Amino acid sequence: MTAPFTPLVADLPATTPFVGPEAQERARGRPFRARLGANESVFGPAPAAVAAMAEAAADGWMYGDPETHALRAAVAAEAGVPVASVTVGEGIDGLLGVALRLFVEPGAAVVTSLGAYPTFAYHAAGLGARLLRVPYRDDREDLDALAATAQAEGARVVYLSNPDNPMGTWWTGEAVAAFRAALPEGCVLFLDEAYREFAPEEAQAPVAADDTGVIRFRTFSKAHGLAGLRVGCAFAAPQVAAAFDKLRNHFGVNRVAQAGALAALAASDHLAAVVAKVAAARERLTAIASDNGLAAIPSAANFVAIDCGRDGAFARRVLAEVVARDVFIRMPGAAPLDRCIRVSAGTEADMALFAEVLPKALAAARA
Amino acid sequence: MTAPFTPLVADLPATTPFVGPEAQERARGRPFRARLGANESVFGPAPAAVAAMAEAAADGWMYGDPETHALRAAVAAEAGVPVASVTVGEGIDGLLGVALRLFVEPGAAVVTSLGAYPTFAYHAAGLGARLLRVPYRDDREDLDALAATAQAEGARVVYLSNPDNPMGTWWTGEAVAAFRAALPEGCVLFLDEAYREFAPEEAQAPVAADDTGVIRFRTFSKAHGLAGLRVGCAFAAPQVAAAFDKLRNHFGVNRVAQAGALAALAASDHLAAVVAKVAAARERLTAIASDNGLAAIPSAANFVAIDCGRDGAFARRVLAEVVARDVFIRMPGAAPLDRCIRVSAGTEADMALFAEVLPKALAAARA
Numbered sequence: 001m002t003a004p005f006t007p008l009v010a011d012l013p014a015t016t017p018f019v020g021p022e023a024q025e026r027a028r029g030r031p032f033r034a035r036l037g038a039n040e041s042v043f044g045p046a047p048a049a050v051a052a053m054a055e056a057a058a059d060g061w062m063y064g065d066p067e068t069h070a071l072r073a074a075v076a077a078e079a080g081v082p083v084a085s086v087t088v089g090e091g092i093d094g095l096l097g098v099a100l101r102l103f104v105e106p107g108a109a110v111v112t113s114l115g116a117y118p119t120f121a122y123h124a125a126g127l128g129a130r131l132l133r134v135p136y137r138d139d140r141e142d143l144d145a146l147a148a149t150a151q152a153e154g155a156r157v158v159y160l161s162n163p164d165n166p167m168g169t170w171w172t173g174e175a176v177a178a179f180r181a182a183l184p185e186g187c188v189l190f191l192d193e194a195y196r197e198f199a200p201e202e203a204q205a206p207v208a209a210d211d212t213g214v215i216r217f218r219t220f221s222k223a224h225g226l227a228g229l230r231v232g233c234a235f236a237a238p239q240v241a242a243a244f245d246k247l248r249n250h251f252g253v254n255r256v257a258q259a260g261a262l263a264a265l266a267a268s269d270h271l272a273a274v275v276a277k278v279a280a281a282r283e284r285l286t287a288i289a290s291d292n293g294l295a296a297i298p299s300a301a302n303f304v305a306i307d308c309g310r311d312g313a314f315a316r317r318v319l320a321e322v323v324a325r326d327v328f329i330r331m332p333g334a335a336p337l338d339r340c341i342r343v344s345a346g347t348e349a350d351m352a353l354f355a356e357v358l359p360k361a362l363a364a365a366r367a
Numbered sequence: 368m369t370a371p372f373t374p375l376v377a378d379l380p381a382t383t384p385f386v387g388p389e390a391q392e393r394a395r396g397r398p399f400r401a402r403l404g405a406n407e408s409v410f411g412p413a414p415a416a417v418a419a420m421a422e423a424a425a426d427g428w429m430y431g432d433p434e435t436h437a438l439r440a441a442v443a444a445e446a447g448v449p450v451a452s453v454t455v456g457e458g459i460d461g462l463l464g465v466a467l468r469l470f471v472e473p474g475a476a477v478v479t480s481l482g483a484y485p486t487f488a489y490h491a492a493g494l495g496a497r498l499l500r501v502p503y504r505d506d507r508e509d510l511d512a513l514a515a516t517a518q519a520e521g522a523r524v525v526y527l528s529n530p531d532n533p534m535g536t537w538w539t540g541e542a543v544a545a546f547r548a549a550l551p552e553g554c555v556l557f558l559d560e561a562y563r564e565f566a567p568e569e570a571q572a573p574v575a576a577d578d579t580g581v582i583r584f585r586t587f588s589k590a591h592g593l594a595g596l597r598v599g600c601a602f603a604a605p606q607v608a609a610a611f612d613k614l615r616n617h618f619g620v621n622r623v624a625q626a627g628a629l630a631a632l633a634a635s636d637h638l639a640a641v642v643a644k645v646a647a648a649r650e651r652l653t654a655i656a657s658d659n660g661l662a663a664i665p666s667a668a669n670f671v672a673i674d675c676g677r678d679g680a681f682a683r684r685v686l687a688e689v690v691a692r693d694v695f696i697r698m699p700g701a702a703p704l705d706r707c708i709r710v711s712a713g714t715e716a717d718m719a720l721f722a723e724v725l726p727k728a729l730a731a732a733r734a
Contacts, residue, residue, distance in 0.1 A: 003579035003607045004523065004553040006472050012613040020618075022432040035429065044428045053424035053623065060420065060627065061411045061592040062402065065389040090457060094616050101493075105373050119617075126468075126614045156371065186371040212370035225428040228622030240370045246379040247493045249461050250486075251387075255595030256420065256623050260427060 008106065008128045017119040021328045030326070034353050036344040037328040039165065039195075039303045041225035043274045043347070046267030049226065049260045056259035064255035071258050074265050075218075075233050081209050084238040087245075090252050092194055092217045092232040097123045098248050099215055099234065100157060103188055104129050109153040113141045115166065115334030117192065120159045129157075136337060139297055139305075140169040147182040158183060161192035163199045166332040166342045168299025176205035180214055189214045194232075195301035197223035197271065198278050203300055212237040220257075222302055223274055224264040229257035278302045281345035288355045292362055297340065305332070305340040312338035314365060321361035327354055375473065375495045384486040388695045397693070401720050403711040404695040406532065406562075406670045408592035410641045410714070413634030416593065416627045423626035431622035438625050441632050442585075442600050448576050451605040454612075457619050459561055459584045459599040464490045465615045466582055466601065467524060470555055471496050476520040480508045482533065482701035484559065487526045496524075503704060506664050506672075507536040514549040525550060528559035530566045533699040533709045535666025543572035547581055556581045561599075562668035564590035564638065565645050570667055579604040587624075589669055590641055591631040596624035645669045648712035655722045659729055664707065672699070672707040679705035681732060688728035694721055 021038065025031050035042065044050075068088040076083040089095035096119065104110060106128030112120055114133040124131055132153055134145045141164055150158050160179070163170040171179070180189050191205065193216055207214050216235040221227035231253055234241065264270075285304040286296040297305040308315040312335050319331050319341050331341045343354060388405065392398050402409065411417075435455040443450040456462035463486065471477060473495030479487055481500035491498055499520055501512045508531055517525050527546070530537040538546075547556050558572065560583055574581050583602040588594035598620055601608065631637075652671040653663040664672040675682040679702050686698050686708050698708045710721060 003469075003604065003610065004555065005469055005610060008472075009469050009610060009613060014609065014612060016433070016612060016617050018433070018617070020430065020433045022436065023434055026436065038430055040430065041428045044425065050425050050427070053427065054421035056595070057420035057424065057623070057627070058411065058417050060417070060595040061408045063387065063405055063407065063588075063594045064597075066383070066385070066387045067390055069389065069393065090616060090619050093618055097616060102370075102372055102376050105375075188371065221430075227430045228423070228427040230431075230619060230621045237370065242381065243370065243372060243376060245381060245383060246376060249457060249464060250383050250385070251460055252457050252597060254597040254621055254624060256424070257621060260424070 012125065017122045024323070024328065032328040033326040034346055034350040035328050036346050036350060036354065037330040038227070039222060039301070039344045040227045041222060041274060041302065042345070042350060043225060043277050045225040045260060046264050046270035048267050049264040052263035053229070053256045053260040056256045060255060062255060063251050064253055064258050066250040068253050068258055071262050074262055078265055079235065081235050082238065085209050085235050085241050086233055087236070087241045087248070088231065088233045088253050089244070089248060090230045091221055092192060092219045093119050094230065094252065095217055095232050095234050096120055096190065098244055099190060100124055100127055100129070101247050102240070102243050103156045109155040110157045111146055111150050111153070111155045112159040113146065115332045115337040116141065116159065117161055117165050118333065120190070136167065139167045139337070140164065140171065143171065143175060143179040147179055150187050151184050154184065155187050157188050157190055159190045159192065161194065162203060162205065163195045163300040165195065165301060167297055167305050167337060168301040168303060169297060170199055170203040170300040172202045173205040177207065180207065183213065187213065191216045193217060194219045194222050197275055198302050199300035210237050212240055215240060220261045220264060223271055224261065225274065226257065226260055226264060229260050230254065231257040231261045278345040281351055284351045285343055285345070288351070288358060291355070292358055303342050303344040305342050307340050310339060315339050315341055317365035318361050321364040322357055325357040325361060327357050379492065384489045391690070391695065399695040400693040401713055401717040402695050403713050403717060403721065404697040405594070406589060406668070406711045407594045408589060408641060408669065409712070409717060410592060410644050412592040412627060413631050413637035415634050416591070416630040419630035420596070420623045420627040423623045427622060429622060430618050431620055431625050433617040435620050435625055438629050441629055445632060446602065448602050449605065452576050452602050452608050453600055454603070454608045454615070455598065455600045455620050456611070456615060457597045457599070458588055459559060459586045460486050461597065461619065462584055462599050462601050463487055463557065465611055466557060467491055467494055467496070468614050469607070469610050470523045476522040477524045478513055478517050478520070478522045479526040480513065482699045482704040483508065483526065484528055484532050485700065487557070503534065506534045506704070507531065507538065510538065510542060510546040514546055517554050518551050521551065522554050524555050524557055526557045526559065528561065529570060529572065530562045530667040532562065532668060534664055534672050534704060535668040535670060536664060537566055537570040537667040539569045540572035544574065547574065550580065554580065558583045560584060561586045561589050564642055565669050566667035577604050579607055582607060587628045587631060590638055591628065592641065593624065593627055593631060596627050597621065598624040598628045645712040648718060651718045652710055652712070655718070655725060659725055670709050670711040672709050674707050677706060682706050682708055684732035685728050688731040689724055692724040692728060694724050
């Protein structure tokens with residue numbers, strides 16, 4: 001008996017955006033020694049956040065506040081935006097899925113970059129969008145080409161991450177504002193700022209709080225070290241933020257995450273320390289690359305893309321050899337980005353292990 | 368500037384399935400003394416689950432396993448179904464949203480009962496489904512009328528909760544199996560078993576593990592006391608369970624929830640104790656109703672619907688007077704069910720407070 005799926009679902013490929021490290025560990029039969037593939041914060045959540053979550057666990061029998069009232073207020077105050085502009089969801093991944101449904105019908109043009117964050121494309125494909133992928137230029141998302149494609153195709157949504165994942169490159173806030181102004185009427189910019197805390201001040205984009213043409217996505221998964229808790233937020237014009245309430249899973253942001261995120265937001269010392277450690281780890285990764293005759297792409301995120309100097313097939317061999325030596329990393333999925341491997345910022349021990357493993361992996365890949 | 372929403376989103380009303388008790392507390396300016404409105408388990412999660420969650424909080428910097436491998440295996444083993452039949456999601460609410468997208472296009476007929484769980488209808492409306500609501504009969508979901516409506520309208524999905532929420536009534540497993548057999552080809556039964564642990568053995572429905580026409584929904588929110596963690600599972604034919612992977616938020620089930628649910632599943636003594644306490648609380652609620660000259664609807668869930676003996680307007684007054692006395696309860700939203708208030712099983716202190724409050728609320732409502 002065949003299940004009566006919609007034609008769209010029946011035609012969707014059975015792909016997932018990412019295979020988790022746990023699945024790789026199960027397949028390998030042994031754990032990784034360093035977990036540097038998912039741009040998580042190995043420096044952990046703030047101790048105050050851990051304490052708040054442990055306390056909230058005993059209250060886990062209660063649904064979380066569906067309005068995430070306290071967290072929205074704290075996020076709004078920290079960012080200097082009205083509370084009515086903030087919606088909270090199950091990480092940026094969850095928010096992207098809902099946000100796309102606000103604007104995208106089957107066949108609608110949606111623009112992203114070739115090799116950019118796969119989960120955006122995954123959600124767009126799940127809605128039957130017509131996905132247009134613009135090549136990177138000089139390892140940056142190509143703002144001019146993205147805007148031109150949006151204009152030519154009448155796009156409903158354009159995705160941009162700033163800083164970029166997987167390359168770590170960034171545009172100035174001014175450039176992003178000019179990009180938004182160059183988009184066609186009726187097109188909404190999804191501005192993914194997951195890595196903003198690691199970026200220089202000049203990369204922060206000024207966007208009008210009442211602009212219905214931009215949604216900014218932020219997360220507690222990266223600098224705040226709460227990837228496993230699933231909490232992110234979106235800033236949008238109040239009428240757009242309110243529209244999430246028409247579709248979102250109202251009780252979806254779990255109680256423990258709300259408590260952890262609230263405590264994390266208050267722990268500014270921890271955040272500053274993490275940002276400093278990430279900056280040091282980026283320098284270390286750049287030096288390790290250099291020691292092996294490779295170039296690192298300058299990064300404003302908590303990871304570094306390292307150019308392996310040849311094609312995608314070679315970089316995939318390097319990645320496989322690094323992974324075989326028990327260090328979990330990932331790499332961009334599309335040429336020409338896929339000449340790189342991508343390594344997250346780690347502890348000093350993580351970085352020392354990577355420094356030990358990389359030359360062996362390169363030698364094996366060249367053999 | 369108007370946001371370029373899809374026509375469907377632009378037309379959706381700005382309603383939410385439920386207002387949370389926290390929002391009511393903010394509006395009232397003071398906390399509830401008893402929280403008996405959301406069918407949460409006031410008896411809490413198992414101590415082992417709390418400990419597992421507290422431990423997992425420190426590991427919160429890592430994304431949870433997107434395959435929820437350990438939890439799926441444990442759930443499958445406990446239920447005696449193949450692992451390939453199990454998918455895990457962000458509570459039944461999250462799973463319902465994804466499951467509907469597998470089968471429903473705009474305009475598709477979807478059948479539920481008038482006054483049944485609002486979040487199912489909320490998600491169906493968000494997809495532009497044509498919602499058909501069949502009246503309850505003798506306070507039970509009317510299987511014959513649901514099947515007849517599905518046949519007449521060529522429904523793609525029919526929703527049934529067993530035991531039922533908000534009335535607490537139930538059908539035998541045999542009756543549910545006969546109902547499934549009476550549905551038209553190409554129609555999928557969404558069988559919500561959120562309250563199954565509280566129900567008698569005869570209410571457990573036997574369903575073939577390879578039947579593509581049924582999805583069963585279960586949760587850790589009720590008997591396991593993990594409502595705030597957001598974890599539920601669905602049992603379906605392997606090809607249907609696999610299809611969730613085409614649309615779901617792969618990293619959506621948080622790491623702390625996975626740890627808590629796994630520990631909760633192993634804590635069978637706690638579960639048995641909770642079920643016993645719920646049974647005692649149901650008896651107590653029935654007695655309280657009787658002491659006030661009211662009839663309680665026999666319940667197989669962790670709540671009791673109490674017939675206030677008059678119309679919906681009267682029951683709404685009773686509810687308001689109970690709430691004004693700091694006891695959070697809810698009530699069915701549609702006639703004739705709305706002659707009732709719905710009270711969750713609570714601790715002895717909760718039940719004593721409700722016993723004290725109800726006669727005053729009734730007197731005030733009658734005045």
